[in-house]
Amino acid sequence: MSTTSSRPGAGHTAASATPVAAAGLSLGALTALVVGSMIGGGIFNLPRQMAQSAAPGPLIIGWLVTGAGMLMLAFVFQTLATRRPDVDGGVYGYARAGFGPFMGFNSAWGYWISAWVGNVGYLVLLVTALGHFAPGMLVQDGQLTWVGFALGSVVLWATTALCIAGVREAAIVNVVVTIAKVVPILMFVVLTALAFRMDLFSADIWGHVTLVPGDDGPMALGNTLDQIKGMMLVTVWVFIGIEGASVFSQRARTRKDVGRATVMGFVAVLALLILVNLLSYGVMEQARLAGVTDPALGSILAETVGPWGATLIALGLSISVLGAFLSWTLLCAEILRLPAQEHVMPRVFAKDNAKGSPVVALIVTGLCTQALLLRSTFQPDAYDSLILLASSLILLPYLWATLYQLKLVLTGESYEHDSHGRGRDLAVALLGTVYAIWLVYAAGPEYLGLAAIFYAVGTLLYVWARRESRVRVFAPGELAVLAVVLAGAVWGLTMIAQGTFELAL
Secondary structure, eight states: OEEEOOSTTOOSEEEEEOTHHHHOBOHHHHHHHHHHHHSSSHHHHHHHHHHTTOOHHHHHHHHHHHHHHHHHHHHHHHHHHHHOTTOOSTHHHHHHHHHOHHHHHHHHHHHHHHHHHHHHHHHHHHHHHHTTTSTTTSEETTEEOHHHHHHHHHHHHHHHHHHHTOHHHHHHHHHHHHHHHHHHHHHHHHHHHHHOOHHHHTTTTTOSSOEEOOTTSOEEOOOHHHHHHHHHHHHHHHHTTTTHHHHTGGGBSSTHHHHHHHHHHHHHHHHHHHHHHHHHTTTSOHHHHTTOOSSHHHHHHHHHHOHHHHHHHHHHHHHHHHHHHHHHHHHHHHHHHHHHHTTSSOGGGGOBOTTSOBHHHHHHHHHHHHHHHHHHHTSTTHHHHHHHHHHHHHHHHHHHHHHHHHHHHHHTTTOSSOOTTHHHHHHHHHHHHHHHHHHHHHHOHHHHHHHHHHHHHHHHHHHHHHHHTTSOSOOHHHHHHHHHHHHHHHHHHHHHHTTSOOOOO
């Protein structure tokens, strides 16, 4: 059977069949996609990264802001799934429906790059974790060896092959892996709770005295606001994936499950993140916590219960990263497939095989991931740079989703026959938009300039897709957006040329 998009303005029949749609992904499979894509490697290094930025007091404030802001984003995706069930593709679909095809392209393009750049970070972290079992063979002096690079490449293409074999089959594997990787994290929470010391947690609760490792030696944490800002981009990384169910909305068994899976997955992951982060401050001094080796949870648990704790975390991290890598490989392909069906990406990305898998999208994603993995192999401590870049690229797709809900509420679209909850939806949209803007501000000009470079390069693909389909390339308003993107790219290139910003990749 063929799948016809009902998004306004699409006006075409999808390029290929989607056999998995008949069975559809269940609520459990969608929730596992959310949890699986959110819990990857980030949670295993979270205590170290947070300790480098914030003391317990500012950290608690930051988590309250983050929890509330991300909850608003979860509600935005839940509401949009209910109000506009005809819109497929999550962040891409909402940006396109609300602000036109070029904005939809930018949302999909930024999301796609963020996803595979993050996947490179997952591969680096996976090889690092496995290095615990083969010291010196996979990782040396903080960077991958050729053996480590080869292992990461095998994982990359084996995962790609699994996804090519079928999206539904890969999603079922993801459910099993998601369950397996949560167990070590729960064990960490229980063991550190038993060893928790309030005197350590409250020793310098506002960070006035503590010095943490820096590039030029020990450095102070700064004031409370600086500490909160410092932790924000890291929190974006650990929450990326909250939109996972909405990206697969076209393949869901029922559209209501998309919103339910989003909120259920978010609440579960938020609880684990806060517990893992705060409990760590009660078992190790912050200055030491900021300097532990990765995976941070392994170093913490080794001090708490002995060497077997590091082994447990290394195993858990390996399973977790494999699961997250699988989830994000699926998301990478899906976010290219849908725009290609609607003349926003080159139509070659819309080609599915007999199993309903977008083969070309998967292979292109794999090749990009492989190239950046090769580059990262020669860079020590590449993981932090990779996740910051991935986080900065996904900020605008999140912002467009919140703005689309705000537009729906203010114009009354989708509320003509059911105004119930419109006031609540307005509050959620406003708070979600404010939070998304705050994240853009917290990212800083350097990473926004770098993101603009990627968006500017991607515009060439958009022009290709529009001319290929013989439709107008840019509307007048979209030319203004293009001008902003190009100006941002020039700014980013200028910072790199002047040496004011250097990405360690």
